[in-house]
Amino acid sequence: RLQESGPGLVKPSETLSLTCTVSGASITTNGYYWNWIRQAPGKGLEWLGDINYSGRTNYSPTIETRTSISMDTSKNQFTLQLTSVTPEETAVYFCSQAGGSWGQRTQVTVSS
Secondary structure: OEEEEOOOEEOOOOOEEEEEEEOOOOOOOOOOEEEEEEEOOOOOEEEEEEEEOOOOEEEOOOOHHHEEEEEEOOOOEEEEEEOOOOHHHOEEEEEEEOOOOEOOOEEEEEOO
């Protein structure tokens, strides 16, 4: 099971930080990859990036200069940080296990 958490409202130009808490599996299990995905109103799913069981990350080229994904193995969590957000990044954000479960999503609104 995965559960997203974080602020629902972020101001433009600030940093968005979301955490995904994983239960029922260890994030360091060999072969596991953990994703962040979002869906803006009226648009399709957009993959933002992932982190694997050893901490290796991959980011979408469109946002990689503003994105950081990290893991806290002591809490079995992984975190997304997205800097300099714009109102166009208002979306529902999901975390997921590649090929597996998804979180229930969290709404993030970027507005002053």
